[in-house]
Amino acid sequence: MEKESDITESGPRTVRDLGEFALIERMNAGRSFGGGVELGPGDDAAVVAAPAGRYVVSTDMLVQDRHFRLDWSRPEEIGAKAIAQNAADVVAMGATPSAFVVSLGCPAETPVTFVDGLADGMWAEARRAGAPIAGGDVVRSPQLVISVTAFGDPRGRAVLRSGARDGDIVAVAGRLGWSAAGLAALSAGADSGSDAELFADVVAAHRVPRPPYSAVLELPDGTEITAMTDVSDGLLADLSHIAESSGAAVDVDAAAVADPALSPVAAALHADALGWVLTGGEDHAFAATFAAGAVVPPGWRAIGRVCTGSGVFVDGAPWSGPLGWESFGGGE
Amino acid sequence: MEKESDITESGPRTVRDLGEFALIERMNAGRSFGGGVELGPGDDAAVVAAPAGRYVVSTDMLVQDRHFRLDWSRPEEIGAKAIAQNAADVVAMGATPSAFVVSLGCPAETPVTFVDGLADGMWAEARRAGAPIAGGDVVRSPQLVISVTAFGDPRGRAVLRSGARDGDIVAVAGRLGWSAAGLAALSAGADSGSDAELFADVVAAHRVPRPPYSAVLELPDGTEITAMTDVSDGLLADLSHIAESSGAAVDVDAAAVADPALSPVAAALHADALGWVLTGGEDHAFAATFAAGAVVPPGWRAIGRVCTGSGVFVDGAPWSGPLGWESFGGGE
Numbered sequence: 001m002e003k004e005s006d007i008t009e010s011g012p013r014t015v016r017d018l019g020e021f022a023l024i025e026r027m028n029a030g031r032s033f034g035g036g037v038e039l040g041p042g043d044d045a046a047v048v049a050a051p052a053g054r055y056v057v058s059t060d061m062l063v064q065d066r067h068f069r070l071d072w073s074r075p076e077e078i079g080a081k082a083i084a085q086n087a088a089d090v091v092a093m094g095a096t097p098s099a100f101v102v103s104l105g106c107p108a109e110t111p112v113t114f115v116d117g118l119a120d121g122m123w124a125e126a127r128r129a130g131a132p133i134a135g136g137d138v139v140r141s142p143q144l145v146i147s148v149t150a151f152g153d154p155r156g157r158a159v160l161r162s163g164a165r166d167g168d169i170v171a172v173a174g175r176l177g178w179s180a181a182g183l184a185a186l187s188a189g190a191d192s193g194s195d196a197e198l199f200a201d202v203v204a205a206h207r208v209p210r211p212p213y214s215a216v217l218e219l220p221d222g223t224e225i226t227a228m229t230d231v232s233d234g235l236l237a238d239l240s241h242i243a244e245s246s247g248a249a250v251d252v253d254a255a256a257v258a259d260p261a262l263s264p265v266a267a268a269l270h271a272d273a274l275g276w277v278l279t280g281g282e283d284h285a286f287a288a289t290f291a292a293g294a295v296v297p298p299g300w301r302a303i304g305r306v307c308t309g310s311g312v313f314v315d316g317a318p319w320s321g322p323l324g325w326e327s328f329g330g331g332e
Numbered sequence: 333m334e335k336e337s338d339i340t341e342s343g344p345r346t347v348r349d350l351g352e353f354a355l356i357e358r359m360n361a362g363r364s365f366g367g368g369v370e371l372g373p374g375d376d377a378a379v380v381a382a383p384a385g386r387y388v389v390s391t392d393m394l395v396q397d398r399h400f401r402l403d404w405s406r407p408e409e410i411g412a413k414a415i416a417q418n419a420a421d422v423v424a425m426g427a428t429p430s431a432f433v434v435s436l437g438c439p440a441e442t443p444v445t446f447v448d449g450l451a452d453g454m455w456a457e458a459r460r461a462g463a464p465i466a467g468g469d470v471v472r473s474p475q476l477v478i479s480v481t482a483f484g485d486p487r488g489r490a491v492l493r494s495g496a497r498d499g500d501i502v503a504v505a506g507r508l509g510w511s512a513a514g515l516a517a518l519s520a521g522a523d524s525g526s527d528a529e530l531f532a533d534v535v536a537a538h539r540v541p542r543p544p545y546s547a548v549l550e551l552p553d554g555t556e557i558t559a560m561t562d563v564s565d566g567l568l569a570d571l572s573h574i575a576e577s578s579g580a581a582v583d584v585d586a587a588a589v590a591d592p593a594l595s596p597v598a599a600a601l602h603a604d605a606l607g608w609v610l611t612g613g614e615d616h617a618f619a620a621t622f623a624a625g626a627v628v629p630p631g632w633r634a635i636g637r638v639c640t641g642s643g644v645f646v647d648g649a650p651w652s653g654p655l656g657w658e659s660f661g662g663g664e
Contacts, residue, residue: 016660023660038386039490042577044424044561045390045482047490050382054370057466058377059481061435063473092376103393103479108660134389140660141395147435147479149391150377158371158379229376245374328348328355328440328472 015115015138016108023138026112027119036098036153037134046134048099048151055098056152058089064144072186075114077207078146079121085232086150087129088211088284092230094159095152096217097131102148105141118146121208129213159288164227164246167292170304172285173215175205176235176257177273180280181265182206188269195268202265211284215299224291231287234279234324238287239304240312246289249309251316252278256303278314281325347447347470348440355470358444359451368430368485369466378466380431380483387430388484390421396476404518407446409539410478411453417564418482419461420543420616424562426491427484428549429463434480437473450478453540461545491620496559496578499624502636504617505547507537508567508589509605512612513597514538520601527600534597543616547631556623563619566611566656570619571636572644578621581641583648584610589635610646613657 012018018026024041033040039047048055060082062068068078087097102122106115126133131151181202185191191203211230219225227246229238235257239250257277266273289306296302312319344350350358356373365372371379380387392414394400400410419429434454438447458465463483496502514534517523523535543562551557559578561570567589571582589609598605621638628634644651 018660020660039492043490043493044421045388045427045484045490047386047388047425047486049386051385053383053385054379054381055387056377056379057431057433057481057483059433059435059467059479060469061437061471061473061477061479063437063471063477066472089376093379095377099389101389101391101481103391105393105395105477135391137392139393139395140398141393141477142475145393145395145437145473145477145479147391147393147477149389149433149481151389152377154379158375158377160371161375328350328352 012112014108015106015110015112018112020138023115027115031123031132033132033134035132037132041135046099046101048134050153052154054154056090056093056095056154056158057149058086059147059149060086061145061147073207075117076121079118080125080208082146082148083122083125083129084209084211085284086148087125087213088230088232090150090152091211091213091216092228092286093152093154094216094225094228095154097129097150098153099131099134099151100126100148101134102136102146104136104138105145107142108140159225159228160245161227161229161242162245164242164248164289164306166248166306166308168226168289168306169292169294169296169302170239170250170252170287170289170306171296171300171302172231172287173300174212174283174285175259176231176283176285177259177262177276177280178202178205179209179282180276181262184269184271185265190269198264198268205283209282209284212286212299216286219297223297224294226289226291228286228288231283231285232281234281235287236278236312236319237324240323242287242289243310243312249307249311249313250304251307251313252304254315256301279322279324344444346440347438347442347444350444352470355447359447363455363464365464365466367464369464373467378431378433380466382485384486386486388422388425388427388486388490389481390418391479391481392418393477393479405539407449408453411450412457412540414478414480415454415457415461416541416543417616418480419457419545420562420564422482422484423543423545423548424560424618425484425486426548426557426560427486429461429482430485431463431466431483432458432480433466434468434478436468436470437477439474440472491557491560492577493559493561493574494577496574496580496621496638498580498638498640500558500621500638501624501626501628501634502571502582502584502619502621502638503628503632503634504563504619505632506544506617507591507615508563508617509591509594509608509612509615510534510537511541511614512608513594516601516603517597522601530596530600537615541614541616544618544631548618551629555629556626558621558623560618560620563615563617564613566613567619568610568644568651569656572655574619574621575642575644581639581643581645582636583639583645584636586647588633611654611656
């Protein structure tokens with residue numbers, strides 16, 4: 001209610017009306033920093049606690065019409081997505097998110113209400129990940145560009161991609177292929193037809209990934225996790241990074257990874273659900289390897305094995321198709 | 333020599349030819365990480381040491397045609413500027429730079445040699461600041477966008493903007509007004525005429541700021557520095573931040589801050605050299621306050637006093653003109 005009353009005919013309508021400093025103040029108004037953030041916005045830099053004497057850092061940039069579309073997503077969804085994909089990288093190191101910083105580029109004519117929505121979405125997802133937004137930058141840009149840097153506190157040692165060993169169990173937490181299915185539905189215009197309900201869940205998954213942070217952050221003590229990554233480029237692409245870093249091969253069991261919930265969506269779009277699951281990016285599920293013989297922890301499901309050799313296999317056969325997403329591929 | 337031999341007719345010519353992963357690999361090839369970076373590029377996140385149990389973080393975004401122009405600056409200069417302005421923020425907290433992460437957005441048709449130059453410029457400035465580039469992201473974007481996040485290790489307590497007290501000495505380290513003079517010369521096309529030599533130094537200063545890191549990092553032990561900031565928006569704008577945060581006023585001595593080296597440049601351009609010095613941004617000098625009676629340390633010069641009241645004064649009179657730069661002002 002209070003927010004709406006700011007957006008009157010006489011109030012600031014665009015980012016240009018408001019100006020940089022007032023915009024930053026507005027984005028931060030009423031937010032609770034705290035936690036590991038010892039000094040929030042307002043000085044040359046923020047100060048963040050690092051109780052382990054080290055910290056984990058990841059950064060990603062999202063560009064309008066490349067990573068999101070204004071006609072497909074609300075600003076709250078775009079903000080949440082930007083935070084989620086960075087938080088997932090930090091959690092995939094076995095670290096607890098401690099802070100984010102955000103740089104935002106936007107046209108001067110961007111409505112202030114749009115930036116309000118973006119900030120709300122960022123803060124909502126940051127809270128889900130357990131950490132505040134400690135600072136940032138706002139600049140003028142021909143289209144929206146969002147750059148997020150996420151920090152985490154590694155509990156014990158960081159979990160790298162390179163620790164997988166022959167015989168380890170490959171397991172995932174979270175949904176796979178849902179974002180790709182949602183993108184396919186949106187691209188086909190299928191989200192707004194008579195079957196809209198069928199597509200609602202996958203379209204929502206494309207708009208805002210939901211990394212299952214707690215499946216990692218609440219792993220039982222003593223869980224012997226040997227390697228981990230988040231699934232951002234596609235399951236096979238990301239498993240290929242584990243395989244290559246670990247000097248091993250990974251064999252995925254197609255039946256174990258298939259998601260029956262995607263079948264009606266795939267049928268309606270004449271698409272291949274297993275393709276979405278194996279190579280679709282942006283779900284930000286977690287893929288990890290556990291020591292052979294380990295009990296797969298709650299929230300995780302076994303989907304394959306680490307074996308000797310190199311590369312990625314599906315049901316024992318080398319995978320010859322594309323593994324996933326490439327930043328500079330595709331059309332303009 | 334080795335680099336040149338990669339750029340053959342049959343080699344990758346553009347970022348699209350090379351692809352995301354090979355581009356990242358190329359940008360990191362032959363670089364020495366080390367120092368506080370415990371894990372560099374290649375996993376979901378980097379790992380950086382924080383021996384003080386806390387770290388300082390700052391982030392800035394640079395957008396083509398807003399913060400740099402391809403016809404005015406070489407890629408090495410753009411890369412150096414992006415790192416310098418973030419390193420200056422970290423140093424202005426009294427912290428030693430420990431790492432940077434960089435997100436780069438660029439068109440698929442960007443020549444690989446351009447990205448080589450950008451990366452070389454970034455690494456050269458990062459080395460000047462004493463820290464490596466620990467990781468980053470490369471995405472496709474309609475124009476160049478560079479987002480840098482810088483980290484620092486605070487030696488003792490961070491130096492905030494809020495500690496200035498009545499009677500403190502205001503001092504600066506580094507050049508003021510040079511970047512604004514260079515921008516004026518470039519805007520007037522004056523850098524390429526018969527007086528080009530006259531403008532060469534200020535144009536160079538605009539292309540690549542040279543923050544005097546060592547003036548801060550090598551302050552004598554026991555120096556009682558009460559507040560500090562880097563001069564990014566303009567001296568008066570940045571001093572107004574110190575004044576406001578500290579609940580005090582700042583009075584600048586125009587004669588002490590004037591730079592005679594800018595006079596011939598200003599005369600040739602029919603401009604006001606003192607205006608450049610007082611309100612020109614992007615030099616990334618450091619402005620600080622020292623306890624009353626302190627000896628101003630080497631590399632610093634006294635330019636004014638902290639006094640009671642609020643706001644910014646020049647020679648005892650309230651300053652009524654613009655204080656500096658505004659992100660959403662100006663034309664397209």
